Amino acid sequence: MDEVEVVVAHSERATLRVGDVFLKVDADQARVDVEVEAMDLAPVPTPQVLWRKPPVLAIAAVPGTALGRLGGPANGSSAAWAAVGAAVRELHEAPLPPWPGRRRRSPDEWTAELDRECALLVANEILPADLVARNRRIAEAAIGPSTPAFIHGDLQIAHVFVDGDEVTGVIDWSEAGRGEALFDLATLTLGHEEHLDDLLAGYGTDVDLDVIRAWWSLRSLLGVRWLVEHGFDAFAPGCEVDVLRSRM
Template identity: 85%
Template sequence: MDEVNVVVAHSERATLRVGEVFLKVDADQARLDIEVETMALVPVPTPEVLWRKPPVLAIAALPGTALGRLGEPSTASPAAWAAAGAAIRQLHEAPLPPWPGRRRQGPVEFAAELDGECALLVKNGVLPADLVTRNRQVAEAALRPWTPVFTHGDLQIDHVFVDGDEVTGIIDWSEAGRGDALFDLATVTLGHEDRLDALLAGYGTDVDLDVIRAWWSLRSLLGVRWLAEHGFDPFAPGCEVDVLRSRM
């Protein structure tokens, strides 16, 4: 009998693996609705939906392995990173989804949330004030108007699967919606700045590197406290706090 492996589990959702099947349990049905609808729309490979019985979604495992893991060097080839960039470009060029997205809607909302989070990080002694202040300055470059595209919304490096130099699929679409293309590019390269050139070679267009760096700071500032409160370690080597330190 296949073992049940807990992939991720916290108060919002849990993902279990049983053999070649992943079971996603989520009390928020809107997240599962968006995930299923997005996988039917996007022009990139995604897992097969096997069945759905709220609050559970069953999807098939993808062939290949994740592009990498946060906090670990990526062993994927430059060609694999370029293929990931090309797939992300396909997504960003797709027609906009009919929903706006669950994430923040624009630079004004981001700025308000960011300022509040920075204040809490310093007040609660989570991070030194100078580290927060410097990264808040860096993050400012991301807080500009952007043309919305179809974004994944949570395109972490381990959400992209490759087999050799080919992308076999992208997973976890519950945050998909209209957003900033550079947010996706920054999320997949968070903690892997050395792979950005290869990714952009496949993406195939000029991007503002200062904005990419700004999103690294912004995403890390917003994530540190949530991660710590949900059983993750943003202070682990190569993770969010190290990303913030690299801006000093």
Template identity: 75%
Template sequence: MEEVEVVVAHRQRATLRVGDVFLKVDGDPAHAEVEVRAMGMAPVPTPPILWREPPVLAIAAVPGTALGVLGEPSTASPAAWAATGAAIRGLHDAPLPPWPGPRLDDLAAELDRECAWLLDNAVLPTEVVRRNREIAGAALRPWTPVFIHGDLQITHVFVDGDEVTGIIDWSEAAPGDAMFDLAVLTLGHEERLDDLLAGYGPDADRDVIRAWWSLRSLTASRWLIEHGFDPDSPGCEFDVLRARMREPEGLRRS
């Protein structure tokens, strides 16, 4: 008998692993609909879909191992990171998915709301929130939409040696800012940005990526806390925010 492993579980969704099958249970059927459609459109390796019976989506495991985990150094080679960058570039160059993506006004309102919550509840020192809110402003500019994954965490990219074997968890895919994907993937792994961009190409905006590190960490923290995760774990969101305080003043404002 195969053991059942709980991969992740919170109030919105749960993912279970039984052997080489992942069962994703989500109370919102729209998430699975986006995931299925996005995987069918994406020009990168994705998990095979085995069956779908709402609220459950069954997908097969992809070969290889995750590019890394948040809070620990990535053991993947520079070539694997470069291959990941090339795969992401292929995604960003693909035709846009035909559903709406994040709106700039909504992101700005969310950032203000979450910063206020962090300050009102004394979750982080005022100066850390204020400085990162200042840095995050560089991400709040018009962008040319591309096909983004939308939740490109380091654990969602699988590699075997120097080859990308699969990218998973597509429920947030949409037209959006290319720099957002690059920032989420390197969140807490900023030292691997050069390796990633070696494969992605020279036109990435490092200042905007840095801004998204701050914005993503500020806006995700309350959700993480309320769903049983700890953004103050080593190498995670709070460490990302504190790291901005150690940067030279000119770099913070770039």
């Protein structure tokens, strides 16, 4: 009998693996609705939905190997990263999904959330004030009017699978919707900026690098407290706090 592997578990959701089947347990059925519909609409390889019985969604494992993980080594050749860039571009050029997406906010909403989070990071002594202030200034370049795209919304390096130079699957679509395209590119290269040039070679369009760097700071500032409170180590080498420190 296959063993049950706990892939991730926190107060919002849990994912278990049994052989080649992933069982995602999520009390937020709207989030699961988004994931299922996004996988159906996305013009890139996605996992097969095997069955759904709330609060559980069962999906098949995708072939290939994860591109890497935050805080760990990145896999894949330059050609593989370029292929990922091309796949992400195809997603961003696809028709917009009918729902707005959790990542789609106005500049005022981004600013308010960022200000609130930065204040909490300092007040709770999670991060030093100078580190927060420096990255807060950098993050401003990411906030502004933009044309929405169909984005994955949580395009971590661990969510993209490749086999050789081919993209074989993109997983975890619960944050998908309308949003800022460069947010996806920044998330994918967070902590692995050495692969940014290869990714953009496949993406195939001019990209404002300062905005991507700004998203690295913004995403990290907004994520650190949540990660700490849910038992994840944002201070591990190569993770969010190191990304913030690298901006100093």
